[in-house]
Amino acid sequence: MSRTVWEKRFQGREAVPVLERFNASISADAFLFEHEVRASSAYAQGLRAAGALGEEEFTSILAGLAAVEARDRDAASLGRFEDVHTAVELLLVEEIGEAGKKLHTGRSRNEQVVTDERLFLKEEIPALIDSAAAVQRALVTLAERAPDVVMPGYTHLQRGQPILFAHYILSFFWAVERGKERLRDALRRIDVLPLGSGALAGSSVALDRDGLAALLGFSGVSENSIDAVGDRSFILETLFALTLLLLDLSRLAEDFVVFSTAEFGFLDLDPAVATSSSLMPQKKNPDIFELLRAAPGRMFGHLCRLFLVLKGLPSSYNKDLQEDKDPLQRGVEDARSALAAAAAALRRVAPRADRMGAAVTPDMFATDLVDLLVEKGVSFREAHGTVASAIRAAEEKGRSIASFTKTEWTAVHPLLECIPEHFFEPAASVRRKKTAGSTHPDMVAIQLEKSRAILRKTGP
Amino acid sequence: MSRTVWEKRFQGREAVPVLERFNASISADAFLFEHEVRASSAYAQGLRAAGALGEEEFTSILAGLAAVEARDRDAASLGRFEDVHTAVELLLVEEIGEAGKKLHTGRSRNEQVVTDERLFLKEEIPALIDSAAAVQRALVTLAERAPDVVMPGYTHLQRGQPILFAHYILSFFWAVERGKERLRDALRRIDVLPLGSGALAGSSVALDRDGLAALLGFSGVSENSIDAVGDRSFILETLFALTLLLLDLSRLAEDFVVFSTAEFGFLDLDPAVATSSSLMPQKKNPDIFELLRAAPGRMFGHLCRLFLVLKGLPSSYNKDLQEDKDPLQRGVEDARSALAAAAAALRRVAPRADRMGAAVTPDMFATDLVDLLVEKGVSFREAHGTVASAIRAAEEKGRSIASFTKTEWTAVHPLLECIPEHFFEPAASVRRKKTAGSTHPDMVAIQLEKSRAILRKTGP
């Protein structure tokens, strides 16, 4: 039977393995061990300041906690305790005896667990933001490698207008940037200390909660003890931000899987991001991008799981909340792993300028032709219809508009008699775009500079 | 067959009703009509500034758009168009003829739709924040109505420690406050103008995008045209913030349903928040709170729907994105309706001090007894075990610890010989809590003052 701190409450309690296993949280919360020790040390300091611990007891507890932290912490050694809080308290008593029994004065596991979780996220979120920045850095590097390459821009996966490959790649930079912002926003709400909230009513010890917050590096303290012990919205919010970040990257992954087909052939993949087949020796499969496409699945699973648990739950603490540990730990791990893979994979991809260029076919200049007519005074919708009819007619004859003769163009519209030289050149088309944020090389250069500036701010 | 702006592209296109209906977006996007007109007016101004429209054309378009806006907009009149953008453009041409055909110069529906959606949310989110503030106001009023009432504080739905009813009610204030903050954070990312992004490559018209942003009340412009037309994360983020807000309120609702049972009897419900039964005449069912408990369901449905649509979608615009309209419109409506119901219902609930007081039973003072022993020098864990044993012994005899004689207490622990008078009074217990954010009446008063200050800042 796992060891608890409340065993005196029940006499002759039967050990039912199937229930013990179902109930025990130690396998799910052991990852918070260091945070539990850290929070316990601060709490001891708080108790001393409030006069609830003598100097000697305090010193003993601190040393004891250090010894506890230094112990082996494998599954075997921790598995005998009900949870991580019980483990640290009872190990402390094993280390220092009687004084250890004072650590829990006025404290509840209900507040400890959220304190630990918040400490955990205060460490992990900045690390995840760094991982996201590494993805951005890889995107910028990829964009910089091929500043002049023109590729087809797709909507509906149909060729639309010519764009710069660098512009395309940078489009994901901003999605990731929003992801980082969302994580920072979540962090603001995480950065609030619940300690001092007791089981739900507050503590009978006159703890200086602001002092505790300072000790543990929190910017503020929670305003209501019931809310403090029952709230898990900060975990949902973190999981959401991470799911959304990976969801955005799943779109990049889908593009890259499509661009890696023989039919598109736009990307050269390093073998490190591919695998082959056990049966078909020619295969070079873009496994890493397929897995990145699937990656939001895990996060979404964590998110939905916690949503279901929290719906309609009575307020304050309920045991159901134990089910937040696994999504929290795995959520952070899964996101970190996917972001690291994304960055590493992006560094191993190269655009094939030849294939991209070849795919910029004449029909993609249809909008340019409309613009040409508009410049010459035709109304937009009229011009659009004119070019559409020409395209349709060419299509019906199985021809490309690029093969149209001057006479044929004139027949389409008299104002098309003189189509400027180099009109059908990809590089010319991208230069016709004029707005900020467009694919015009000058605009892309500005965008690239902004991206670099953002990364400089974030750190190396 | 619904009218389109691209009919010249296909010849003899067959009208297949089942496909037309499946494809048409007008039923889902008609709610954006006014935003489409507003954005079109600004766009006309942008075209004029860029020299793409003459003064006269511009004046005509503006007047035409005003006329279009004034028209009947029932399902019948709009249903003949493919979508809201087509409707406005073609109605404009109906109004003013040729000049109307110039409005779309250099513009794409891909950018229009997200411009409209962002305009919509820039209006709706502040309104939703106000609705959330109304819930907070109702909570504060409810807390103020019964400042001294003590009730059992529950964890695991088991009686834990005495708390103030006002403290309990205010616990939800902070959850709603976080919900408001999340909406504000989302709004920052929404407040970015995509117009000028064209279909995906930017516009061939030299639009002053900052000027357009100013005209439409946006704080900034999007940085990448591909990202601008393909991004829907701002809708997911809004839906998430609303789902989480209602999820937090579902916990209040669950509490209230439980507290309204005959067995708890803690709340008096006004008939306006209840219904009776078609069969059982005595019934008074807390329908509104049951529906509030269910309310995050709808929002979660909208959220999950859009998640599924976006996963693995190629970047930039795809038709799949049309599926964002329904979750957006309904999501905002459903949240507004639930928040309004929550505020109205909270104003029609009264605590029953007698029932709450009667439920504060002696076993709830067990922690106070532990504290008493700790004050007298017993270590916390020792004291906890002592009281636990006493509780267990009483329970086994079918007795309450409140009935213990002095001799019996002394037997439990010699230091319990003299239990202070009034020790088992609820009001005394809440005053024993000392931390900021606790249920101590002074702390609750501070909390209440902070709540009022927040509401004052938010406006009337």
Place this chain on the structure above:
Amino acid sequence: MSRTVWEKRFQGREAVPVLERFNASISADAFLFEHEVRASSAYAQGLRAAGALGEEEFTSILAGLAAVEARDRDAASLGRFEDVHTAVELLLVEEIGEAGKKLHTGRSRNEQVVTDERLFLKEEIPALIDSAAAVQRALVTLAERAPDVVMPGYTHLQRGQPILFAHYILSFFWAVERGKERLRDALRRIDVLPLGSGALAGSSVALDRDGLAALLGFSGVSENSIDAVGDRSFILETLFALTLLLLDLSRLAEDFVVFSTAEFGFLDLDPAVATSSSLMPQKKNPDIFELLRAAPGRMFGHLCRLFLVLKGLPSSYNKDLQEDKDPLQRGVEDARSALAAAAAALRRVAPRADRMGAAVTPDMFATDLVDLLVEKGVSFREAHGTVASAIRAAEEKGRSIASFTKTEWTAVHPLLECIPEHFFEPAASVRRKKTAGSTHPDMVAIQLEKSRAILRKTGP
């Protein structure tokens, strides 16, 4: 204030519009009107048989219900009632007076609503199965149109082995067939009459429930009255089966979107399944298939919504269950619409044999080369490595293995000296497959025959 059947329970009940609207279910359950009338007629017959209604009363009620059913049922006329059950009862009283007040004897809305919902699904599920069969029929027709066309078979979206287009198309037939089976399984559990369960305890009228079941076309009756009124798993199960069916079709849709790109060019789309662009005149976008790719989103939203509502709900009836109507009605509608669009779209797609054939490149015969070596006695893994090395070597030289000379093949492996003539022909490769269910033309013919047999069984 909406009209109720329990207004005598509360005096001076305040009409709060925001609460009335939030509470009223008539807008969500009016679609069950006919089922409510039908179930009420059967119930009247049950009451008469049990002696609770006289012959004359019974006749009057039946005529009254017929009159009620014949009335206008627009939003305006029904909107004044609390729900569909109230509407039918009170309209009946309007029609026939006093006798109408007897219809509710021993009956509860808790049992009526699930009776109506089950009646609804007993009609709709067979219709949905027919819609799915129409999709299968379209698939079979498409497969039959091009029995000999060979295309690349993809795994990881990389070219794997040559397959018949018909084989590819039929792969979806079986997915849809499983979807139909799941709907049939759900129907078995739906086909159980709850009527006679009362509010939750059963009825005080000695109703012959088996007789009622026979009247309403149910195969059996529910076994426990509490379970009967509180269970909604049959709706979840229906929604799940429909979501999964559309999820499987979203994979077909993704394929078709990819196959419709300029780069693949495998499909000719009829303009009826495509749209063009407001800006780019050349565009022909595969809108219907993009919307089909997105279609499981809606269904998944309905499913997740109801999951959240039901989680942790007290057993028996709770008002939260009202939230099942919208997912039920919309779920059925959305699925029907998507299936109809899928069938119509599939009938408007044609394979481009030329493009498919051209895409069957020599590297796709790598497995055939391995098989060749295996036939000559080389172990499989050895042979696989040999061919893999040859592919790699060719790739490094930028060559195709199709250009290898006899000498070069011999260098790869002596046993490859004599590669049979026609070895690199697609039609030869598919004939090398030998297993049942494989792409060998004979096997595909068998598969096609099985498909037709299944459809013949299903009906026209």
Place this chain on the structure above:
Amino acid sequence: MSRTVWEKRFQGREAVPVLERFNASISADAFLFEHEVRASSAYAQGLRAAGALGEEEFTSILAGLAAVEARDRDAASLGRFEDVHTAVELLLVEEIGEAGKKLHTGRSRNEQVVTDERLFLKEEIPALIDSAAAVQRALVTLAERAPDVVMPGYTHLQRGQPILFAHYILSFFWAVERGKERLRDALRRIDVLPLGSGALAGSSVALDRDGLAALLGFSGVSENSIDAVGDRSFILETLFALTLLLLDLSRLAEDFVVFSTAEFGFLDLDPAVATSSSLMPQKKNPDIFELLRAAPGRMFGHLCRLFLVLKGLPSSYNKDLQEDKDPLQRGVEDARSALAAAAAALRRVAPRADRMGAAVTPDMFATDLVDLLVEKGVSFREAHGTVASAIRAAEEKGRSIASFTKTEWTAVHPLLECIPEHFFEPAASVRRKKTAGSTHPDMVAIQLEKSRAILRKTGP
């Protein structure tokens, strides 16, 4: 770098740990080791029958596979391989050398993995059905323990009508029974052998697939090789059935948490299903039932995760499908653990007849009073209104209708002058219900007998 079977395909492939870890599936699929060995043995037999393996080779492979199965299979020993298929093949070659390289002849990991998964579920689903039957058995035993106990039946968590505790408990029996049926339905679709489908096109070896199916205990073979390797709907269906089963049990759990409150006090919980508090010594928290309330969360997470992964995935095999392993393995484990805990917990709960009886208050007989009036000829709706008014009047005076004098009853309605003796006795009320499936003791006895018969059929 992890060992693969395709290393000859790439030269000098860089080992990038972060990508290797992200890509390797061995940690997720090692649980299929035994199934892989079993399927491989059958496959060897299939190869021999098809003449692709000599007798000696076959014998050697069989012995080798037995040796492989007997090896240590800890993380360390398997972790060096890419996946479980690679592990078994390469370990076999380690064991028996050259002959081992023949096992993969005409085989693909794409078909192996689904063969293994189906074998796994063919074992696990019957075991899960047994676990569900154990829950049913515990329910039946609990119902049998207290056949005559009457309790309040609740709707909206408000007291409705008296019911038998046994009837209440049995209501969950039928929910679990449906859960078992759904699992059986899923099993029918799982029981189909994919082996022989090759990578996607079928196998070049003339395998007797029906023979293979017989060897491995499958009832049939898949009809289309592309469908066979790409389909994962059978996993979604299993996860859905399990989620729904636990969702139904979450409603029991919610009831039990509420019934275990001090306020209800309906249940005696054995300490084995409860825990106490680290701070509040009196606490006895119903932890197991809280965790059961949360239990569908995990399953729902697995389900949603796989839904997201599959949406819009190209057909046939894609690497994304690797993400099905974790939900499959954990889903089965989590469900098994929750079902076992539910059965064990139900065996440790006892109803408190005294508290339940005391909660059957006079207002719960309101429907009986309506029935009384109806029997005497008053129309139902009239009678309902009359009793409703009486209840309201009593409520306004703060009285119970049980205290009404004969005169007062006559004032309510002349026909209520003589209320039969024992009218307000719970046992009398349940006997007034007459329908099959109702709470009448005779009907509950029939229900109990049906339940036992079902369990007898299922086995011990």
